[in-house]
Amino acid sequence: MNQELVIEQKIIGDMIVLRPAGDIDMARSSAIRKAVTEVVRTRPAKLVIDLTAVDYMDSSGIATMIEALQSSMRNKMKFVLVGVGPKVRSAFEITKLVGMFTICDTVEEAAK
């Protein structure tokens, strides 16, 4: 009955890009959490989450990003956020977490 989060996955060399589209909130963060877990299992060198199509993220989304960062570190993978719009950025800022993450403007930049 509800439009769920659509998550595209792209493999570029040894990097995997996840591109969720829609708001990431309590009802939808489990979808991205599940996707991250699957990707980490395959141990790419780099995990990129492209948030270009995410207009809104709440603390459950931020928690998922922290989990993704931490499990990337445990698995010696690089973790990069891309396409962080103003609303999502201010959610990271208000939780004083913006400095924790590597943030790039584009996927191309993240690939470097």
Add this chain to the structure above:
Amino acid sequence: MNQELVIEQKIIGDMIVLRPAGDIDMARSSAIRKAVTEVVRTRPAKLVIDLTAVDYMDSSGIATMIEALQSSMRNKMKFVLVGVGPKVRSAFEITKLVGMFTICDTVEEAAK
């Protein structure tokens, strides 16, 4: 207590451009109606309403545009709409009125 419609007015030669910013609905269409009446009183050769900053318009807004068109015709003025976005356009379309109006993409085009 409410953010009212802001209407900018610009005089370009013998043309007057009104540029409302915000939603035009029951609470706010009287502001644009008043502005149109003032402009028609000065009888410019052309009245342009630039809707670029109008994201939404209801039937009271459309009624105002019809009034503006009709009083322009009575006063032998040209009347042009500019910057009609998708939401506003579909309001004109559903009332089968889109063909009534001269619609240009930009103010420059309307000036021709």
Add this chain to the structure above:
Amino acid sequence: MVIESMERNPEISIRLFSDPHLLSTIRSTVEGLAKVVGFSEKSRGLLMLAIDEALANVIRHGYDGRTDEMIWVHLWRVREPRGIRIIIEDLGRSVAPEKIKGRDLSDVKPGGLGVHIIKETMNESCWEQRPEGGMRLTLVKWLSPEELQNVTPTKPENTFP
């Protein structure tokens, strides 16, 4: 069980004052729920227009423009066919439903467009006189076949191989 009771109780019920300045807020609410259901941007714009016209009519005709009266808006996601149901209730002037009709559009003049917009936008629009006084308007809109196709499958994990 839960689903059945949700079909009966509105999932979201709103009570608002008949103040035109509040209509933009209710439009946003309907837009928000329509997005969850899967309506396209274009359909959401038309839905906003329909609810706006319906509420404006309650204020204008039901309450003669008074801004301190009450309006109730009830919202449901609908499962089969997938869509949205909206009920608007007031305690204003009660008129015979057959008197509420859109005018002939070939006669170009300001006003008299609201009912036309509502009927054109919605799959169902039905005015009733409430026994308690005032009017009840029931509005239903379904996803178009195209919108249905673009809706995510029920199991989102399927999208992730």
Add this chain to the structure above:
Amino acid sequence: MVIESMERNPEISIRLFSDPHLLSTIRSTVEGLAKVVGFSEKSRGLLMLAIDEALANVIRHGYDGRTDEMIWVHLWRVREPRGIRIIIEDLGRSVAPEKIKGRDLSDVKPGGLGVHIIKETMNESCWEQRPEGGMRLTLVKWLSPEELQNVTPTKPENTFP
């Protein structure tokens, strides 16, 4: 008279089911009203976040994730100082207000951010135990001096010479 009574009765009252899928709709409602009041896009984003976190906490902690319980959200435009007031009420678990606190952010871990976001965003945030059971959260946010400056003057005709 009208103004006084509007200060007491919520201008918009919403009753919703405790379904996480409905939270985006309530965010839209609050965004809509905040726009009418004159909040900037950035402030509106933070207000959406605050109301979202508050409602998510009611569902998660008050109702243990049950989706068929009731939540009430009451909204007011506030005149002096200009801003918005939101009251959220539930009938879920009632906890001592002093137990509701944000965690130390220097310890980076998932979770425990909601209360911090709410307190940081709002000028007032006050949790109470309701005598009828459940919790009441009162939230107030005022326009910043900058937002106040950008608000249209009370008489819009002044902008039109």
